[in-house]
Amino acid sequence: MATPSENLAASLEVLKGLQDQGIVAIRTTHITRTHRERLLKNGFLREVVKGWYIPSRPDEAPGESTAWYTSFWAFCTDYLNERFGGDWCLSPEQSLSLQTGDWTVPRQVQVRSPKGGNKPLSLPHETSIFDVRLALPPAQDIEVSNGVRVFSLPGGLIASSPTNFTAQPIVMRAALAAITDASQVLGRLLEGGHSTIAGRLAGAFRNIGRASIADNIVETMRAAGYTVHETDPFKGVPHVALGLRETSPYVNRVSMTWQKMRKDVLDHFPAPPGLPQDKAAYLKSVDEVYVTDAYNSLSIEGYRVSAALIERVRSGDWNPDSIEADRSHRDALAARGYWQAFQRVRQSVDRVLGSENAGYVAEAEHGAWYRELFGPSVAAGILKPADLAGYRNGPVYIRRSMHVPPNREAVRELMPAFFELLRSEPEPAVRVVMGHFIFVYIHPYLDGNGRMGRFLMNVMLASGGYPWTVVPVERRDEYMAALEQASVEGNIVPFARFLGELVKEERN
Structure with a gap:
């Protein structure tokens, strides 16, 4: 007789087979009752609506939204294809959002179909599908984008x-x-x-x-x-x-978002004090804040590091092969990478304090920050050297966020445009807030985007003479909620206020 572990392994093999076929919305007809109930009990399946399921992670807490948001568009596509075959498409308004690169999870998906029922289907986390009984546009006006049928x-x-x-x-x-x-x-x-x-x-x-x-x-x-x-x-x-020659919807969207949000940032962020007279004193203050900054920044990302470990890493008194007594091997490598990256960012701050254009410095140096951040993981064999070669080559999702970062092709269009915006922006406050926000909105790397965004923020802070500013882990929820409002609702005010408050506290 098979053991419980062997039974679960057999059920997971069935689930893997469905996923290998590209199936995200799993119907009761796709899987036997025995396998389904076993996977549900162990947290590998989650019910969406009666008779429909999605894969999930067993370590996700009840009410966790990540599995749903990352599966959202694929689930909707599978569900609508099952119901309507090819006789459906999104509304023209939502089609244009997707066509211009905004894959944010909407509260309601609006669908046209000659077979539509004119009523909503409630989905998890206050989302829904509303299928309206309407004729489809001519075939020439329907395209398929990432599996979704759109105008x-x-x-x-x-x-x-x-x-x-x-x-x-x-x-x-x-x-x-x-x-x-x-x-x-x-x-x-x-x-x-x-x-x-x-x-x-x-x-x-x-x-x-x-x-x-x-x-x-x-x-x-x-x-x-x-x-x-x-x-x-x-x-x-x-x-x-809008530039006459720029036709990329991703670039135009970010450019317009930057222009639209500038005034709100300037209205809610303190005026810059100007570059400091004593550069050495400024850099000394940066050195002094390192332990606090590293602890909070790493903790925000879920690493468990102590001030003692950070000090040992800084002094070089550490052995990644015997670090288990302090914390996990992974946490120690992250702490060492943070120390190395911090030193490289400090060099960038030095250049900015010398009146170099902050946008140019960030564009030239951010790749080096990233390589230092993950260099220890490469040395330990956890990552491959090729992982540090450049921007991500696949999709990435942000935990608990309705915002879906742009695809990998769009990242390569967006990053040069982003740095052009930074270079040409005359106001330090806008460089600080929009620089951090747009960087994490693009999410150019598979990992480390939050740490990189905060490094970038502090280089931009230096360009206005603001002090190096730490985002405290105790305010992580507020920080993430403000970024979510900017990404999903297009409202930068909470994020500008949040960072502005932190800067004021540092100055006092």
């Missing part, structure tokens, strides 16, 4: 409601900027006789500086016998500048 960019722009331009101006402007030629929308406008929509899109293109596309739409529609009255659907929404 194409031209189709979504034409089908979006007029109010979405003012409700979601960053999404709509990023979508418009991804259109490179009027012909991408003109055929659809002419075929549908959409004279009112043509006037709205012409005004929208002119608003973002694409006057040639706007003129082409108006002139072509009028030549075809349509009466077109151009209107600006962004009327009342603050203008933001």
Whole structure:
């Protein structure tokens, strides 16, 4: 007779087989009752709605949202494909959000289908699917993005409601900027006789500086016998500048987010004192805060380190092969990496205090910070040298967050644009708050993004003469909640206030 461990192993083999097929939304028909109940009991499956399950981790606490948020879009796709086959797609408004790189988990997924039931399906953590009985757009206007059936960019722009331009101006402007030629929308406008929509899109293109596309739409529609009255659907929404040559929706979204949030940051963050007269004294204060900074920053990330271990690592009096008495091997390696990275960041601060452009310094040096941060793990054989070669090559998720970081291809577009924003930003306060926020929003590495974001923040603080500032582990929940509001709700005020309070406390 098989032991309980052998039975569980057999059930896990079945679960692995489903995952190897790319199945995330697991139906009762996919797995026998015996395997299902065994996996549920041991925490490897979690019920979403009656008859539907997702894989989970047994160490997740009850009410933990991470498994759900990381499975959300794949679950919705599997569920909708099972119900409707290929006869569904997201609403045009939500399609454009995804098409412009925003995969944040929404409170409600809005779906069109001729078979829709016109009622919501409640899902975990106050999310839901609402399938509306509506005809689908023409086949040419439907695309599949990461498995999700969505409106194409031209189709979504034409089908979006007029109010979405003012409700979601960053999404709509990023979508418009991804259109490179009027012909991408003109055929659809002419075929549908959409004279009112043509006037709205012409005004929208002119608003973002694409006057040639706007003129082409108006002139072509009028030549075809349509009466077109151009209107600006962004009327009342603050203008933001978009580069004429930049068509990446990811880059345009981040650029517009930066511009939109600048004023809120300046309104809620203390004015900079200016570069210090005594650079040596400033650097001495940085050295003095190291133990406190390392303890709090590592603790925020879940490492368990003591001040005594940090001191031993700093002095070189440590042996990673016999460190178990202090804490785990992993924690000791993290502490050593933090010490090495801190020294490299200190060199960057020195350069910034010498009046070098903080954005240039961060761009040139952040790779070295990262290599030092994880160098001990490479030396110990936990990581491969190739893991330190650059930005991530796969997806990454943030625990308990509804924000889904951009894909790996987008990261390579975004990071140069991010550093350009840092280089050209004239206000130190904006460099501090937006630098930290946008870095962790992009999440360019598989690990260490929080520590890197706080290192970056402190280099930017130095550029304004602010003191090195520690984010205390006791305020971790407040810190993460403020970042979540900025990422998911587009509200930077709580994060600017939070960091501003910490800076004021350091100055006092």
